[in-house]
Amino acid sequence: MRLGTAGPRGRMPAPHATTERAAISLRGVGKDFRGAAGETVALDSVDLDIDAGDFVCLLGQSGCGKSTLLNLIAGLDSPSRGSIDVGGRRVGMMFQDANLFPWLTVRGNIELALRLSGVPAREFGPRVDELLETVRLPRAASMRPHELSGGMRQRVALARTLAQDCSILLMDEPFAALDAITRDAMHDETERIWLERELTIVFVTHNVRESARLGNRVLVMTPDPGRIDSELRIGLQRPRRMEDPGVADRAADLHRRLSGRNEP
């Protein structure tokens, strides 16, 4: 395992990366699934510490266990081996599918998240409007989930996720269904919210450039069994853009790692 990095380091330290205590800490975590095709080792011996306030991207090809890892951190599944500690922090998660509640309008979906976070009902109206503004859907409040496009659903899911009061935010390929322009806007918003709320974000993607655009650290995963294979510290100034040469540079490095050709 090659933890640590070949990329240029330390141009710019991660903002508010307080290293005093890890927000998320995994020790020897493994997860097996027993299915029709026999036993699958979805994850094996994952050791990982994520600092409070850090922005970590998980990068890897389809089926390498990214979603499984997020589900474990969220406490939705329990690991077959090893231990996971989030220090009692509240974990929010945005799933790979939007999973909107079909009996509620867009407003109702976001309100439910606010209600479950203990926000008083009189604040719902302005909070929902503000969140919909954030995800650039100001006129969708009264629509039903089945009336939205895939990308719109995903953005409502993002608004609903942001409605909860959490300190760790797990995001599973949240922007895979978006067009490039909207996605860039969502990247800016995600970065802004991360800074503003001092969140710890774990962001799953299989888009290398997206991971270089967003992350402080990018963890590259490999399949069969799912492991964290290597890590790249991005170390670029923020705010960044997808087109930045630095981002392109890191993306090329990550792409080589993913395709197994480590040295250029």
Place this chain on the structure above:
Amino acid sequence: MSDIDAGRLVGKAAAPTRRIRFTGPEGRPAASLGSRIVRRSWPPLLAVIITLLLWEVVYLSGWRPSYVLPDPATVLQRTGEMVASGKFWQALGTTMFRAAAGFGLALGIGTLIGLVVSFSRTLRAAIGSMITGLQTMPSIAWFPFAILLFGLSESAILFVVILGAAPSIANGIISGIDDVPKALIRTATVLGARGLSLYRYVVVPAALPAYLSGLKQGWAFAWRSLMAGELLVIIASKPSLGVQLQFHREFADTAGLMSVMIIILVLGMLIDGVLSRVSNGVRARRGMGPVS
């Protein structure tokens, strides 16, 4: 370059756009209220016309003498006369009161049992299959037992109506809760819903369409059980639709008998129609198709 998406939007010449004209369903422009009503009501109307025609043909064939099988016109005239009489409304009142009481009680009991059973895994295993079993029991088979328990009384009828309807209602809610997509439960869990709030905000609303189907089925069973009950448990002081059926049969008055049957059919369909409307409305708001 490693980024796949970036180029997608930029620099690609747009294909020449073809014009598509948007019209109402079936290619026609959006319909007016009048034509919508006509379009919706013609299939049942057609069914009625076909039935009357067949009936008339059988009548004209002379298969049965006309005092045994009267023709549609005679029966419809009798129905008109019957509806104008006070005695009919008294009978209808008794029957509908029993239907409302029986179905209402079945609604309460079935819902409660369904919720409790789906809440507990042990109860679910123990009682779940029993409820399905009860559903297959023909309700008329309960009557001898009910008459022994309660005598020839209102209670005997209500008892069987409830036994007929409650299992379907309970089953509707149980299967609805069983089939709530796991992804929605997981989503609600990370949003902070636990225990009762998970039930209230996610599980119960998600199960609503299945619950409403259960209600529809429950109503059909309640109505059947009620008619069986009114034929078997005759309470002298109380005229009801069932008693009228019996009465017309004893006097070999086929036209009267068929009139009562038509009323029973129409009433059952009307209430089923109301429940269907509610159920399909709920489904449509979720982007689900209507059930039959």
